[in-house]
Amino acid sequence: xxxxxxxxxxxxxxxxxxxxxxxxxxxxxxxxxxxxxxxxxxxxxxxxxxxxxxxxxxxxxxxxxxxxxxxxxxxxxxxxxxxxxxxxxxxxxxxxxxxxxxxxxxxxxxxxxxxxxxxxxxxxxxxxxxxxxxxxxxxxxxxxxxxxxxxxxxxxxxxxxxxxxxxxxxxxxxxxxxxxxxxxxxxxxxxxxxxxxxxxxxxxxxxxxxxxxxxxxxxxxxxxxxxxxxxxxxxxxxxxxxxxxxxxxxxxxxxxxxxxxxxxxxxxxxxxxxxxxxxxxxxxxxxxxxxxxxxxxxxxxxxxxxxxxxxxxxxxxxxxxxxxxxxxxxxxxxxxxxx
Numbered sequence: 294x295x296x297x298x299x300x301x302x303x304x305x306x307x308x309x310x311x312x313x314x315x316x317x318x319x320x321x322x323x324x325x326x327x328x329x330x331x332x333x334x335x336x337x338x339x340x341x342x343x344x345x346x347x348x349x350x351x352x353x354x355x356x357x358x359x360x361x362x363x364x365x366x367x368x369x370x371x372x373x374x375x376x377x378x379x380x381x382x383x384x385x386x387x388x389x390x391x392x393x394x395x396x397x398x399x400x401x402x403x404x405x406x407x408x409x410x411x412x413x414x415x416x417x418x419x420x421x422x423x424x425x426x427x428x429x430x431x432x433x434x435x436x437x438x439x440x441x442x443x444x445x446x447x448x449x450x451x452x453x454x455x456x457x458x459x460x461x462x463x464x465x466x467x468x469x470x471x472x473x474x475x476x477x478x479x480x481x482x483x484x485x486x487x488x489x490x491x492x493x494x495x496x497x498x499x500x501x502x503x504x505x506x507x508x509x510x511x512x513x514x515x516x517x518x519x520x521x522x523x524x525x526x527x528x529x530x531x532x533x534x535x536x537x538x539x540x541x542x543x544x545x546x547x548x549x550x551x552x553x554x555x556x557x558x559x560x561x562x563x564x565x566x567x568x569x570x571x572x573x574x575x576x577x578x579x580x581x582x583x584x585x586x587x588x589x590x591x592x593x594x595x596x597x598x599x600x601x602x603x604x605x606x607x608x609x610x611x612x613x614x615x616x617x618x619x620x621x622x623x624x625x626x627x628x629x630x631x632x
Contacts, residue, residue: 467501
């Protein structure tokens with residue numbers, strides 16, 4: 294781990310997000326606002342501050358904090374996987390004297406020491422979106438049940454094949470990441486398959502990135518074009534897979550599914566680039582996290598365990614046995630903007 298210094302902390306603070314009625318000032322040497330004091334001081338640490346999903350989560354948290362009279366600060370890693378940046382952000386928020394930290398950990402294990410330091414200082418720590426390993430490294434987790442979301446995607450793709458034997462390519466995220474593992478496993482369960490099944494014709498890891506997904510899919514298509522189904526772990530990777538399929542004129546023969554529920558992803562379903570997406574609800578995660586922080590500041594009561602914030606299948610081609618909503622509903626409930 295890189296040496297941490299006041300200079301590095303200042304750099305991390307520079308990416309803090311300020312919103313009306315909220316604060317991002319650093320309070321060096323400040324005491325943590327005590328639980329039960331009634332004064333909620335909430336800090337948010339996201340994986341990045343540019344991904345639309347985390348922008349939505351940050352904005353929702355800021356709005357909820359303002360509505361409930363809480364002070365609010367937001368920091369982020371510089372890139373997905375920036376564990377050191379998140380550690381510095383946690384240290385910075387502790388210096389500010391927050392009594393709750395909400396965090397979407399870049400790695401389920403990469404920031405555990407910093408989280409424990411915060412908890413030892415009396416700070417409530419809640420994971421949003423991504424669980425830690427072990428889960429009880431934080432006080433509570435408010436997130437999508439990612440295994441269930443993957444299972445929803447798989448169930449739809451299987452139904453859309455109408456009994457045909459799957460010929461599947463899989464576009465995974467970051468190897469070893471909990472969200473990737475859970476969605477991958479859930480999808481296979483929904484399809485009625487297991488890892489290593491002969492119906493799986495290939496897979497690629499694209500780290501959530503659209504360009505990497507397109508390159509990976511192009512490589513897979515050089516090996517075989519005899520396929521009828523594609524799993525993508527999130528919508529940017531789904532778009533990358535679609536671009537590779539389109540270049541080879543294969544879009545009409547493939548059922549392509551994804552997970553996220555961003556407004557752009559819902560538009561992709563509406564336009565036919567994706568057959569289905571499974572929507573998650575970052576706004577709900579953020580709001581519930583802030584409300585728990587406010588309650589903790591007032592009463593000292595901590596939430597515990599895993600709180601599932603839900604997921605909904607979005608498609609304009611509903612299928613028997615698969616509960617879903619159409620894209621009109623999806624566009625009313627999606628997060629982020631469209632390009």
